[in-house]
Amino acid sequence: MNSYDVAIIGSGPGGYVAAIRCAQLGMKTAIIEKYATLGGTCLNVGCIPSKALLDSSHHYEDAVKHFEEHGIEVPGDIKVNLEKMIARKQAVVDQTTGGIDFLMKKNNIDVYQGLGSFKDATHITISGDETTEIEAKNTIIATGSKPSNLSFINIDKDRIITSTEALKLKEIPKHLIVIGGGVIGLELGQVYRRLGAEVTVVEYMDRIIPTMDSGLSKELNKVFKKAKFTMNVSHKVKSVERVGDEVVVKADNKKGEEVEIKGDYCLVSVGRRPYTDGLNAEAAGVKLNDRGQVEVNENLQTSASNIYAIGDVVKGAMLAHKAEEEGVFVAETIAGQKPHIDYNLIPGVVYTWPEVAAVGKTEEQLKEAGVDYKVGQFPMRALGRSRASMDLDGFVKILADKNTDEILGVHMIGARAADMIAEAVVAMEYRASAEDVSRMSHAHPTFTEAIKEAALAATDDRALHI
Secondary structure, eight states, X not given: OEEEEEEEEOOSHHHHHHHHHHHHTTOOEXXXXXXXXXXXXXHHHSXXXXXXXXXXXXXXXXXXXXXXXXXXXXXXXXXXXXXXXXXXXXXXXXXXXXXXXXXXXXXXXXXXXXXXXXXXXXXXXXXXXXXXXXXXXXXXXXXXXXXXXXXXXXXXXXSEEOHHHHTTOSXXXXXXXXXXXXXXXXXXXXXXXXXXXXXXXXXXXXXXXXXXXXXXXXXXXXXXXXXXXXXXXXXXXXXXXXXTTEEEEEEEOTTXXXXXXXXXXXXXXXXXXXXXXXXXXXXXXXXXXXXSOBOOOTTSBOSSTTEEEOGGGSSSOOOHHHXXXXXXXXXXXXXXXXXXXXXXXXXXXXXXXXXXEEEEOOHXXXXXXXXXXXXXXXXXXXXXXXXXXXXXXXXXXXXXXXXXXXXXXXXXXXXXHHHHXXXXXXXXXXXXXXXXXXTSOOOSSOTTHHHHHHHHHHHHSOOSOO
């Protein structure tokens, strides 16, 4: 029987990063993955493939709608080859997961393919083509999450689908109904809207991206309506039925009136649930809570002292980069170091176009906490760079403490917001004031000038270009 200092169950961003860090710290490390490829949901059927399709569909939309204005004339009709688009997406996935294989070999990490299941707190049974057992002084549970569903919906993976099936459709839907106005639903909805599908979004809450600052929700809703999405908020879905090749969704609107929506595909994107099926956690003395999450303390340690858990399977935002930070944190904790994570400073991003990104507190949270704050906001359309690229939608909003000027939250929607949010994270990690950021030189012309201008607005209402 092979024996290890650390075994990681699950090879998503949390798991494989934890494995690399453990190996860097000199621990003999194994990683267990039940699927044929490493990388978990994110690399195989999540973050990476969805971004590939978002990028491809964005190129198509630009070619159809914007090339002529740029003086680019394309003779004949511009057509979508969905099969080729999906194949490119898969090539990106294959290259990325292959990169994880390389990293495992480079760091001398043993990879086991099969379902990892606890025999006890120090022994793991791996059921694959053959059954293997290993011993581990420490184990990190990184088993991730699966798409959630509503109890009355039968997901047939053909017409009533999850994000996994939406990434490999054989045809462009005529009318895609998206249940859930969160990150996944909006990103995939935009992919197919760009390619010509009619898209209807049905959201239970009173706004899309409901966990983000309401200003971002309002602006993105405006952009989507301009793109001819049908947006139904405050709608409670009560039935989803397939009739032949048609899907019929019935929902009650905020007045209690029944609304019926018919389409040829229905994407169910109502969040994700922690995945621990087959883990046999109780055999190791690992407790789960009533939401199916692995219970952990502030060190991400479970009820079994030598077993840790990270990522989507524990409390907190289900984000790949949060899982990565936790993977490093646990590896360094096992090695006797004193790492830290500030969960307030883990950014959230929606990869629609315009992109949406945020870090820190929302206005709603600051109001609820009774914090005196000030707001500095700057529109993207006032930037020379935005006019040059025709990306005029959006804004940057900085929330700062009214008394100390410390930045408490940054919320942005616009071109490249996903990349720009890192500046806000750095600033807040070092507890910068709005004035600190306003006095830093930002290259011109760039989208990041909006951050400087918003900081100027927050400092003393002295933005320069508006």
